[in-house]
Amino acid sequence: xxxxxxxxxxxxxxxxxxxxxxxxxxxxxxxxxxxxxxxxxxxxxxxxxxxxxxxxxxxxxxxxxxxxxxxxxxxxxxxxxxxxxxxxxxxxxxxxxxxxxxxxxxxxxxxxxxxxxxxxxxxxxxxxxxxxxxxxxxxxxxxxxxxxxxx
Amino acid sequence: xxxxxxxxxxxxxxxxxxxxxxxxxxxxxxxxxxxxxxxxxxxxxxxxxxxxxxxxxxxxxxxxxxxxxxxxxxxxxxxxxxxxxxxxxxxxxxxxxxxxxxxxxxxxxxxxxxxxxxxxxxxxxxxxxxxxxxxxxxxxxxxxxxxxxxxxxxxxxxxxxxxxxxxxxxxxxxxxxxxxxxxxxxxxxxxxxxxxxxxxxxxxxxxxxxxxxxxxxxxxxxxxxxxxxxxxxxxxxxxxxxxxxxxxxxxxxxxxxxxxxxxxxxxxxxxxxxxxxxxxxxxxxxxxxxxxxxxxxxxxxxxxxxxxxxxxxxxxxxxxxxxxxxxxxxxxxxxxxxxxxxxxxxxxxxxxxxxxxxxxxxxxxxxxxxxxxxxxxxxxxxxxxxxxxxxxxxxxxxxxxxxxxxxxxxxxxxxxxxxxxxxxxxxxxxxxxxxxxxxxxxxxxxxxxxxxxxxxxx
Numbered sequence: 343x344x345x346x347x348x349x350x351x352x353x354x355x356x357x358x359x360x361x362x363x364x365x366x367x368x369x370x371x372x373x374x375x376x377x378x379x380x381x382x383x384x385x386x387x388x389x390x391x392x393x394x395x396x397x398x399x400x401x402x403x404x405x406x407x408x409x410x411x412x413x414x415x416x417x418x419x420x421x422x423x424x425x426x427x428x429x430x431x432x433x434x435x436x437x438x439x440x441x442x443x444x445x446x447x448x449x450x451x452x453x454x455x456x457x458x459x460x461x462x463x464x465x466x467x468x469x470x471x472x473x474x475x476x477x478x479x480x481x482x483x484x485x486x487x488x489x490x491x492x493x
Numbered sequence: 494x495x496x497x498x499x500x501x502x503x504x505x506x507x508x509x510x511x512x513x514x515x516x517x518x519x520x521x522x523x524x525x526x527x528x529x530x531x532x533x534x535x536x537x538x539x540x541x542x543x544x545x546x547x548x549x550x551x552x553x554x555x556x557x558x559x560x561x562x563x564x565x566x567x568x569x570x571x572x573x574x575x576x577x578x579x580x581x582x583x584x585x586x587x588x589x590x591x592x593x594x595x596x597x598x599x600x601x602x603x604x605x606x607x608x609x610x611x612x613x614x615x616x617x618x619x620x621x622x623x624x625x626x627x628x629x630x631x632x633x634x635x636x637x638x639x640x641x642x643x644x645x646x647x648x649x650x651x652x653x654x655x656x657x658x659x660x661x662x663x664x665x666x667x668x669x670x671x672x673x674x675x676x677x678x679x680x681x682x683x684x685x686x687x688x689x690x691x692x693x694x695x696x697x698x699x700x701x702x703x704x705x706x707x708x709x710x711x712x713x714x715x716x717x718x719x720x721x722x723x724x725x726x727x728x729x730x731x732x733x734x735x736x737x738x739x740x741x742x743x744x745x746x747x748x749x750x751x752x753x754x755x756x757x758x759x760x761x762x763x764x765x766x767x768x769x770x771x772x773x774x775x776x777x778x779x780x781x782x783x784x785x786x787x788x789x790x791x792x793x794x795x796x797x798x799x800x801x802x803x804x805x806x807x808x809x810x811x812x813x814x815x816x817x818x819x820x821x822x823x824x825x826x827x828x829x830x831x832x833x834x835x836x837x838x839x840x841x842x843x844x845x846x847x848x849x850x851x852x853x854x855x856x857x858x859x860x861x862x863x864x865x866x867x868x869x870x871x872x873x874x875x876x877x878x879x880x881x882x883x884x885x886x887x888x889x890x891x892x893x894x895x896x897x898x899x900x901x902x903x904x905x906x907x908x909x910x911x912x913x914x915x916x917x918x919x920x921x922x923x924x925x926x927x928x929x930x931x932x933x934x935x936x937x938x939x940x941x942x943x944x945x946x947x948x949x950x951x
Contacts, residue, residue, distance in 0.1 A: 348533040355529040359522050366514045424887070443505035444883050465883035466891075467506040467850075491509045491888045 368493075402426065406486050408434035408451070411476040417484040422463040424492050430459040430471070432485065437475060440485060444469035463490040503587055503594060503673055506883055507764070508850050508949055511892045516947040519896045523903055523939050527932055530907045531925075538916040540738040540909065545722065547729040556728040565614075566623025573620035573682065575866060580679025583867030590675035591866035594858050596682070597666060597673065600708075602852040605844055608712045612721035612728075615712040616702070621689045622709070625698035643697035646704060651744030654692070656752050658685070658707025660802070663756035667763065668794040670787055704743065711753070714740070714837050718905070734909055737837050742830025747809065750836040754938065755802030757843040761945030768797060805938075809836065812934030816927040821918055831917055832931060835909040839938050842902020846895040846946060850886065857881045895946050903939040907932065 402422070407414045422428045432440055432449070433456035440449045440457050444465055449457035459471075469488045477483035511519075547553055555561060572595070580592035587593040607614050616622065632640055665672040665681055672678075693701045702709045717736030722729060740746070762768050772793050779789035813829045823831075857879075864877035871877070886894075910931045918924035 351529055351533055355525055359525060362521065363518055366518050368512075368514060444881075446880065465506070466509065466888040467883065468509060469506050489509065 403429040403431055406430065406432045406471075408432065408436075408438055408473065408485065411436065411438075411473065411479060411481050413485050417470075417482075417486055419468075419487045419489050421489045421491070424463060424466055424490055426463045428459070428461055428463045428488070428490075430486070430488070432457045432459070432471070439474040440471055441474055442469060442471045442488060445488075463488075466490050466492070503597060503855060504851065505588070505881070506850075506854060508891055508895075508946075509888045510949050511895060511943070511946045513947070515892055515896060516943055519900065519943050520940055522900060523936060523943075526900065526904055527907060527936060530904065530911070531928065531932065534908065534911045536915070536921070538912050540732060540735045540912045541916045544735065545724065545729045545731045547724075547727045553728045554726070557723060557726045562617055563623075565617035566620070566626070569618035569620035570623050572618075573686070577679045577682055579866040580675040580677075580682070583675055584869065585675055586868060587673040587675060588858070589865075589868035591862045591868075592675045592678045592682075593673045594855055594862055596678050598852060598855045599859055601662075601666075602844070602848050603856060604712050605715050605841070606852070608716040609719045609841065610721075611716075612719055612723060613713050613716040615709060615716075619702065619706075619709060621686060621693070621706060622698060622702050625690065625693040625701075629698060643700065644695050646696045646700045649744055650705070651746065652704055652710055652749045653745035654705035655707045655710035656745050656749040658705075659711060659749065659756070660752045660798075662707065663752065663759075664795060664798060667756065667760055668791055668798055670791055710749065714749075714753075715841055717834075718838060718841060734838070734905060737834040737909055738912065740834040740837075742833055746833050747806065747829050750833055750840060751802050751806035751809065753840040754836065754843055755805040756798060757840075757847050758805060758941065758945060759798045759801035761847055761949060762801060763794070763797065765945070765948035767948070772797065808934060808937050809833075812930045812937075815930030815933070819923055819926040819930070821920070821923045821927065823917070828927075831913055832910055835906045835913065835931070835935075836938075838902045838905035838909065839935065839942075842898045842939075843942055845898040845902075846942060849894060849898070850891055853885060854881055854883060857885075892946075896943070899939055899942045899946070902942075903935055906935050906938075910935070 404420045406418070406420075420428075420430060430442075432438070432451050434451040435453055437453070438451045438457075440451060440459075441447070442449075442459055442461075444467065445461050447459055447461060449459060451457035467490060469490070471485040471488060472483040473481075473485050474483065576592045576595055579590055583590040583592070604615050629640075665677070669677070689701070689706055692705055695701075696705070704710065714737075717740060718734060719736070720730050720733045722731050722736060763772075772790070775793035775796060776786075776789040779792040780786060784792055810825075810829065813825055813832070816828050816832075817823060817825050858881055860876045860879040864872050864874045864879075911928060914924040914928050914931070915921070918927065
């Protein structure tokens with residue numbers, strides 16, 4: 343194979359890879375938000391999509407219940423879209439010191455008085471909410487995972 | 494069922510899994526790159542030939558000067574002392590103490606980056622080498638030159654001690670539940686230091702550094718990827734990757750690479766539903782054997798780590814056996830040694846793709862930890878109030894970097910193996926046929942890397 347043929351082959355492969363990338367990459371604009379909402383499935387209680395821009399923002403509230411130091415239903419994933427105003431309410435049958443990693447928010451839940459987390463989901467990634475009271479008692483501290491991502 | 498407690502006390506944030514479409518595209522890209530690579534790579538070996546040019550004299554002299562060597566060694570010793578002191582005397586919260594973040598992030602990950610960019614920097618900063626040399630110097634003075642010569646380093650030992658050392662370090666990080674507790678980090682550092690000094694006393698400082706000391710061997714492997722190399726009293730440039738072509742395939746080198754790739758594999762797989770699904774069952778098995786719940790889970794993780802290392806080893810041996818079957822009259826041992834250097838860029842890709850956000854985010858913790866290494870509220874440099882900016886890089890950019898690292902590592906590995914095949918086989922056709930097998934192995938490793946990235950927290 344000559345040098346030109348090699349270069350041509352490399353150029354062709356690069357072009358094909360770029361084209362394939364553009365084709366398979368989901369468009370990052372408004373029409374993709376509907377699919378994002380479907381993908382989010384269980385957490386799609388929030389009014390999102392094209393209405394969200396016009397109406398005043400309704401923060402999505404996700405609720406966690408702790409019983410006997412453990413989150414009911416296990417440590418679930420709470421999904422938020424990047425930039426969204428996130429609200430999480432944690433109620434507990436015993437006093438619990440809660441910490442949301444990364445965003446570094448500390449809240450305390452008491453029986454009859456749930457802890458309310460409220461923050462702008464700017465940093466992307468997966469962050470854990472931990473129950474330090476449970477941890478001190480030798481239990482698994484995981485309450486929930488806050489997952490912030492693009493759509 | 495056993496409560497599933499994951500060890501990482503340091504990690505406040507973890508990456509999102511790469512989306513399915515990107516996973517599919519990247520996997521296809523890897524295949525395209527591989528076949529185009531086979532077609533266009535050069536027909537003559539290029540990386541095996543000698544090419545090294547010294548940098549301009551003043552720079553070269555400065556870098557290779559004894560004064561700088563001594564200063565770097567002193568910094569290394571100071572940091573070793575700080576790790577042990579803060580680990581033993583500081584608060585026992587891993588995120589608030591200097592020792593865990595320094596050892597697992599700045600040292601373990603940061604030095605990989607520095608080694609690739611600037612060459613074998615750890616050799617200069619290595620505290621064990623600095624202390625060993627200082628003690629040897631003092632002993633020579635005291636004994637007026639008639640010190641007994643060190644024992645010959647047994648050739649059969651090769652890089653086995655380094656492989657074992659890295660496996661134990663990975664176990665401390667990934668298997669031991671309290672492996673990130675400051676006190677345990679300090680104790681492990683002390684134990685490792687003691688073993689290193691004994692081995693240095695037996696075999697000589699430089700001999701042990703070159704083959705036995707786990708971290709020297711580890712960072713030196715990565716430094717061979719980069720273009721900077723020190724020779725004698727001078728610093729010079731070489732072709733990137735050509736340092737790997739000179740890697741001697743000593744006994745234990747394949748095991749060392751299997752540990753390097755396997756431990757990252759296990760760290761990634763430990764977050765996958767596959768592992769979180771079976772780990773509690775394995776732990777229950779150990780509990781039935783009489784283990785306490787905590788130790789049963791550690792035993793399960795230890796088994797998982799070993800399984801991942803063996804998987805990597807088996808995958809590589811499979812490629813070697815395949816390459817042997819095409820003919821050429823080489824033994825399996827010979828071929829395994831001849832191509833093992835091509836696994837180093839793959840190991841780097843694994844580390845980079847898996848840990849670069851950890852280095853990027855947790856690395857920022859250094860700013861407040863140096864001001865308050867013990868976590869007792871002191872503020873030595875006025876930076877104790879700093880926090881980690883988790884907005885530094887978004888999920889999209891992270892995914893592209895990760896895929897980029899993996900694909901680049903694949904291309905580098907392919908290039909090295911191709912070059913070696915050209916040098917090894919007299920018959921070019923046999924060389925090419927042996928490469929189909931090596932290519933299959935590399936596609937396997939790269940697909941595994943992509944799969945791991947698509948699994949985390951899924």
